[in-house]
Amino acid sequence: MTKNKKRKIGITELVLRDGHQSLIATRMRTADMLPVCGELNAAGFWSLEAWGGATFDACVRFLREDPWRRLQSLRRALPGAKIQMLLRGRNLLGYRPYAADVINAFVARAAENGVDVFRVFDAMNDFENMSGAIAAIKKAGKHAQGAVCYTTSPVHSVKDFTSLARKFANAGCDSIAIKDMSGIMTPESCAELTAALKRETGLPLHIHSHATSGLAPLCMLRAAESGADILDTAISSFAGGASHPATETIIAMLAERGDFDIGELNNPARLAKIAAHFREARKKYRRFESEFAVGDPNVIAHHVPGGMISNLSNQLRDQRALHRIGEVLEEIPRVRADLGYPPLVTPTSQIVAAQAVLNTLTGGRYNTVANEVKNYFTGHYGKIPGKVNAEVRRKAVGDAPFSPPPADKAEMERLRAEIGNLAQNDDDVLTYAMFPEIGKTFLQERAAGQLTPEPLETEAEKTGGESARWAPSEFSVTVHGETYNICITGVGQPAKTRRPLYLTIDGVPEEALVDTLREFPGAKSEAPAEEETENKTAGARRPRPQKPGDITTAMPGTVAAVPVKVGDKVQAGDAVMIVEAMKMETEIQSPVAGTVVAILAGKGDAVTPDEVLVMIGD
Numbered sequence: 254m255t256k257n258k259k260r261k262i263g264i265t266e267l268v269l270r271d272g273h274q275s276l277i278a279t280r281m282r283t284a285d286m287l288p289v290c291g292e293l294n295a296a297g298f299w300s301l302e303a304w305g306g307a308t309f310d311a312c313v314r315f316l317r318e319d320p321w322r323r324l325q326s327l328r329r330a331l332p333g334a335k336i337q338m339l340l341r342g343r344n345l346l347g348y349r350p351y352a353a354d355v356i357n358a359f360v361a362r363a364a365e366n367g368v369d370v371f372r373v374f375d376a377m378n379d380f381e382n383m384s385g386a387i388a389a390i391k392k393a394g395k396h397a398q399g400a401v402c403y404t405t406s407p408v409h410s411v412k413d414f415t416s417l418a419r420k421f422a423n424a425g426c427d428s429i430a431i432k433d434m435s436g437i438m439t440p441e442s443c444a445e446l447t448a449a450l451k452r453e454t455g456l457p458l459h460i461h462s463h464a465t466s467g468l469a470p471l472c473m474l475r476a477a478e479s480g481a482d483i484l485d486t487a488i489s490s491f492a493g494g495a496s497h498p499a500t501e502t503i504i505a506m507l508a509e510r511g512d513f514d515i516g517e518l519n520n521p522a523r524l525a526k527i528a529a530h531f532r533e534a535r536k537k538y539r540r541f542e543s544e545f546a547v548g549d550p551n552v553i554a555h556h557v558p559g560g561m562i563s564n565l566s567n568q569l570r571d572q573r574a575l576h577r578i579g580e581v582l583e584e585i586p587r588v589r590a591d592l593g594y595p596p597l598v599t600p601t602s603q604i605v606a607a608q609a610v611l612n613t614l615t616g617g618r619y620n621t622v623a624n625e626v627k628n629y630f631t632g633h634y635g636k637i638p639g640k641v642n643a644e645v646r647r648k649a650v651g652d653a654p655f656s657p658p659p660a661d662k663a664e665m666e667r668l669r670a671e672i673g674n675l676a677q678n679d680d681d682v683l684t685y686a687m688f689p690e691i692g693k694t695f696l697q698e699r700a701a702g703q704l705t706p707e708p709l710e711t712e713a714e715k716t717g718g719e720s721a722r723w724a725p726s727e728f729s730v731t732v733h734g735e736t737y738n739i740c741i742t743g744v745g746q747p748a749k750t751r752r753p754l755y756l757t758i759d760g761v762p763e764e765a766l767v768d769t770l771r772e773f774p775g776a777k778s779e780a781p782a783e784e785e786t787e788n789k790t791a792g793a794r795r796p797r798p799q800k801p802g803d804i805t806t807a808m809p810g811t812v813a814a815v816p817v818k819v820g821d822k823v824q825a826g827d828a829v830m831i832v833e834a835m836k837m838e839t840e841i842q843s844p845v846a847g848t849v850v851a852i853l854a855g856k857g858d859a860v861t862p863d864e865v866l867v868m869i870g871d
Contacts (some may be wrong), residue, residue, distance in 0.1 A: 259514035263299030272491035276739035279311035286871035290330035297517035305338035328367030337370035342383035360389035371402035376601035406594035434558035436463035490532035584609040595637035607837035632657035795864035802869035810834030
C-alpha cells in the first residue's frame with residue numbers, strides 16, 4: 254500500500270468506560286469526565302465508549318448517580334462525537350435474560366438519550382441471545398455492531414467465530430467486533446481471525462483487546478495490517494495492565510507507518526491535555542486501585558477479563574480474603590471446564606469467578622453452589638458451548654432439564670406496576686428492571702433526597718493520616734515463639750466501653766471483646782444479653798454456631814431474601830436464606846430437617862460465616 258492510497262483507520266477511546274472499569278473498579282464519577290469532554294469531542298475519535306458494561310451498575314450501586322442522567326450529560330458535552338455503549342444481548346446490562354418488550358424499551362431509551370453505536374455481545378456467543386437487541390437497534394436507526402467474544406478452548410475455533418460473524422451480517426449489523434476481553438489473542442491468531450472475518454462479511458471490523466498479557470499492542474498492529482478498520486485504545490493515564498493499549502502509543506505507531514489515514518488524531522498536544530486531566534482525576538480513586546490490575550501473562554491460563562480483575566480483587570478484599578486470590582485464579586479454569594468452557598465475559602465471568610471463590614473459601618468444591626450456576630446449567634443463559642461436568646451438574650440441579658426461558662414474555666407492565674410512583678419515567682422503570690433490589694433502593698433514596706455516594710476515602714483515612722490509611726486488616730502476631738495469622742473479618746455493635754471484634758486465627762473464626770478507656774459514641778448502656786441477640790437483626794452480635802441446626806453463611810455477604818419464617822417446617826436441603834456476595838446470589842440450605850425457631854438476620858443485613866443466621870429445632 255502506497256502513501257497515495259492510505260487506508261483509513263479509526264480509534265475508539267475507552268477511558269469513559271472500559272479504561273476505568275478495568276483499573277479502578279468502574280468508580281469514576283461523571284464530574285471527573287465532563288471537564289475534558291471538549292477535548293475528547295474535538296480529537297477526531299471514531300467513537301467514544303462511555304456507557305454500558307458495569308458503568309450502569311456502578312452508578313446505581315456505588316456512585317449513587319442516575320446512569321441515564323450521566324448519558325444525557327455526556328451527550329450534551331460531546332455534540333460532535335459518536336457515543337458507544339456495550340450491551341449484553343438479552344441480558345442488556347443486568348444479570349438475567351429480559352423479555353422482548355424490555356429489550357425494545359431499553360434500546361429505544363438508550364438511543365433517545367444519546368447512544369449512537371451499540372456493541373452487542375453474548376457471553377455464550379449464542380446468536381439467539383443477541384438477535385432481538387440487534388433488531389431493536391436497527392429499528393432505532395442506530396449503528397449495530399455484533400461482537401465475537403474471543404476465547405480459546407477445546408470447543409472454540411476460527412470456524413465457529415466466522416459462523417457467528419456471518420449471522421451478524423445476515424441480521425443487518427453495520428460492523429463486527431472481535432472482543433478479546435482477557436487479552437489472550439496472539440498477534441498471529443489476531444491476524445488470522447481478522448482476515449477471516451473480513452473475507453466472510455466484508456463489514457468494517459473493530460478490534461478490542463486488553464493489555465493484560467502484553468500482547469495487545471502487537472495484535473493491534475497485525476490487525477491493522479490484516480484489514481481491521483477500527484482499534485480500541487485508552488488514553489495513557491488509564492491504559493496498560495488490565496486496561497488497553499495507550500491511545501498515544503497506537504496513534505504514533507500508525508502515523509509512523511505512513512500507509513494508514515488516521516485523520517486528525519495525531520495531535521500530541523491535545524492527547525497530552527486529555528491524559529493530564531485523567532492522570533490527576535485518577536488520584537482521587539486510589540482506594541479502588543488494585544495491585545492485580547497490572548500486566549500478567551498468567552491471564553493466558555486463567556482468562557479473567559480486564560474489566561473484572563480489579564472488581565474481583567476489591568470484592569475479595571471486602572471478604573477479607575484477598576490473600577487467597579492466587580488460589581481463586583487457579584480454580585477459575587477448573588470451574589470453566591466444568592461448565593463447558595464458556596467465554597469469560599459478563600455475566601459468565603462473574604458466575605465462574607463467584608463459584609471459584611466459593612470452592613476456594615468454603616473448604617470444598619461445590620459444597621455451596623451459586624444460584625447463577627444452577628441457572629446456567631438449566632439454560633437460563635443460553636446454549637452452552639461444550640460438554641459440562643455431569644457430576645457437578647447433578648450436584649447443582651439434579652435431573653432438572655435444560656430449558657432456556659421463553660423469549661416472548663412481556664414484562665414492562667409488570668415492572669411499572671411493581672415500582673409504582675417511585676418511577677418518574679420509563680428510564681426509572683428500566684433501572685429497576687436491571688437491578689431490582691439496588692435499583693428500588695436508589696429510587697427510594699432519590700425520592701427522599703438521601704442519595705449519598707460511597708466515600709472516596711474511608712473515615713479512618715480522613716481522620717487518621719497515612720498510618721490509618723494503610724492500617725492492615727490482616728497481619729501476623731508472634732507470641733512466645735508461635736506465629737499466628739490474624740484476619741479481621743468485622744466488628745460488632747459497641748456497648749459502652751466494650752465492642753466485639755470478629756476475626757480468624759489461622760483460619761479459625763474467633764470473637765474478641767475489646768475494652769477501651771472511653772465510651773463509644775451512641776453505644777448502648779450495657780452489653781446485650783445472649784438471649785436478646787437471638788431476635789436481633791442488623792448490627793446485632795449474633796451467637797456462634799453450636800449445633801447442626803445453627804445455620805451460617807459460607808462467605809460474607811448481604812442477605813438478599815429470607816424465604817422462611819419462624820414456625821415453618823423445613824427439610825434438609827431446603828433454602829432458608831439467600832445471601833448476595835460478589836453480585837451473585839447463593840442459597841443457604843438447611844443441613845437438617847426440623848422447625849425454624851429463630852431468624853437472626855433480615856433482608857439487607859451484612860452477615861459473616863462465624864455467626865448463626867437461622868436456627869432449626871426439632
